[in-house]
Amino acid sequence: MNVNLNLLSTLSIAIVFFIIGTFLKDKIKFFSKFCIPSPVIGGLLFTLLSLFLRIFNIVNISVSQNFISIFMTAFFTILGLNASFKLVKKGGSLLFKYWILCGFLALSQNIIAISIAKITNIHPLIALMCGTISMEGGHGNAAAFGSTIEKLGINGAVTIGLASATLGIIIGGLLGAPVARYLIEKNNLKPKFNPYPKLYNKKCNFLTKSFLTRNSKPNIFTPINFFEHTLVILLCLNFGDLIARTIYLKTSIVIPSVVGCMIVACIFRNFNDKAKLIDLNFYILDFASDIALSMFLIIALMSINLLDLSTIAGPMILIIFAQVIFILIYSIFVCFKVLGKNFDAAVMVSGIIGHGIGNTPNALANINSVTHKYGPSEKASLIVPLVGAFLLDTFSLPCIIIFINLFK
Numbered sequence: 292m293n294v295n296l297n298l299l300s301t302l303s304i305a306i307v308f309f310i311i312g313t314f315l316k317d318k319i320k321f322f323s324k325f326c327i328p329s330p331v332i333g334g335l336l337f338t339l340l341s342l343f344l345r346i347f348n349i350v351n352i353s354v355s356q357n358f359i360s361i362f363m364t365a366f367f368t369i370l371g372l373n374a375s376f377k378l379v380k381k382g383g384s385l386l387f388k389y390w391i392l393c394g395f396l397a398l399s400q401n402i403i404a405i406s407i408a409k410i411t412n413i414h415p416l417i418a419l420m421c422g423t424i425s426m427e428g429g430h431g432n433a434a435a436f437g438s439t440i441e442k443l444g445i446n447g448a449v450t451i452g453l454a455s456a457t458l459g460i461i462i463g464g465l466l467g468a469p470v471a472r473y474l475i476e477k478n479n480l481k482p483k484f485n486p487y488p489k490l491y492n493k494k495c496n497f498l499t500k501s502f503l504t505r506n507s508k509p510n511i512f513t514p515i516n517f518f519e520h521t522l523v524i525l526l527c528l529n530f531g532d533l534i535a536r537t538i539y540l541k542t543s544i545v546i547p548s549v550v551g552c553m554i555v556a557c558i559f560r561n562f563n564d565k566a567k568l569i570d571l572n573f574y575i576l577d578f579a580s581d582i583a584l585s586m587f588l589i590i591a592l593m594s595i596n597l598l599d600l601s602t603i604a605g606p607m608i609l610i611i612f613a614q615v616i617f618i619l620i621y622s623i624f625v626c627f628k629v630l631g632k633n634f635d636a637a638v639m640v641s642g643i644i645g646h647g648i649g650n651t652p653n654a655l656a657n658i659n660s661v662t663h664k665y666g667p668s669e670k671a672s673l674i675v676p677l678v679g680a681f682l683l684d685t686f687s688l689p690c691i692i693i694f695i696n697l698f699k
Contacts, residue, residue, distance in 0.1 A: 293353065295355075301355040302358060302590075309585060312330060327468060333589050334592025338597060341593075341596075345598070354593050359591055360548075363587045364549045366587055366652060368527045371552065371556025371559075372523070372556045372576055375561060375564060385631070386677065389643070392625070393643060397690045400423045400614055404419055405694070413606050416448065416698055416699065418607075419695065420437060421455045425455035426456075427646060429650035437450075440695065460592070462648055462649070463646070463647070467644035470640060471661045472661065474623065474640060475661075478632070480637055482634050482668060512572075512578075524556075528552050531553070532548045535548045535551035535552075538551075627640050634666075635670040638668040641654070641657035642679070645675075651679035
């Protein structure tokens with residue numbers, strides 16, 4: 292029997308499993324100890340339950356994926372509202388170091404993929420689908436570049452890319468926070484400044500205010516303030532989507548709607564910093580960002596059919612395994628040291644693992660999970676989203692295009 296959940300049913304079940312994930316994280320020491328994000332716990336629990344029901348021919352559950360793009364676009368739009376040029380300058384040399392580390396990771400992932408392709412005698416373009424395209428690029432790049440590669444006569448590129456990206460999200464969500472925990476406890480690291488110590492303890496839920504230290508005014512959360520900020524987000528969503536569609540109709544150049552929304556939000560933020568059209572309250576924006584992030588992650592995981600992962604052949608699994616081993620060694624022994632070997636560096640390591648083999652929401656989820664337990668990291672909360680959402684593409688996209696052209 293097939294059961295197709297509509298939008299409301301999908302959202303309802305997502306919230307239920309988010310609550311279950313939060314409950315399990317509080318009650319099961321393993322989850323709390325290793326800072327596994329609540330949406331990852333709840334989403335994987337639903338996925339395993341769905342797999343069990345499907346294997347025994349009890350019921351085949353399909354969730355509505357329409358909310359995924361909505362929450363993802365909303366999340367990145369809010370990131371755009373946080374992308375102040377002043378904040379980029381504030382990131383200073385540490386932001387530049389993190390950016391370069393991510394760029395080197397993108398290059399290394401493609402080199403690893405091509406190297407294993409030669410050993411296992413598979414087509415290098417198929418191997419690239421398990422490199423930067425799906426690891427740092429996620430589902431969006433996997434679908435986009437997979438289609439391009441299939442047009443070159445390589446069948447199955449999209450399927451392999453999406454499966455790899457799915458596995459990357461799971462691994463990135465499971466490994467990022469535990470690695471940061473290992474570095475923090477091994478080196479006895481502490482945050483330099485904790486303005487809200489009561490918010491950070493073992494009983495905290497997943498949600499956290501990722502930009503707490505940027506709020507100098509009281510956290511006023513009233514209906515009028517909420518609707519003002521909601522209106523700003525919705526206007527950015529509408530104008531961003533309109534711009535992306537217009538560019539496509541006029542030039543046939545495909546620009547993802549999420550990119551258009553982020554650009555509009557970024558322009559508005561920096562214009563508003565000078566014009567003062569609205570007094571942005573980052574407590575409200577961060578709260579909305581956390582909601583969008585949580586729902587995006589859990590619904591994305593709920594929509595996974597684990598049986599599809601069986602389509603990845605042995606060489607593909609070998610490539611992904613090699614990617615994971617490399618990023619663990621690279622992040623612990625290189626990134627942590629280059630970034631300063633302090634608390635901020637440890638938290639940023641959870642971020643680079645998150646979007647290095649998953650996506651930016653993974654990175655933010657890892658950071659939120661770690662900072663809930665150990666305290667805030669303003670630098671990580673500033674640098675990781677800026678690089679993951681904006682600056683990383685300046686390295687990864689040219690790297691992908693060059694490798695595709697080299698091995699087509």
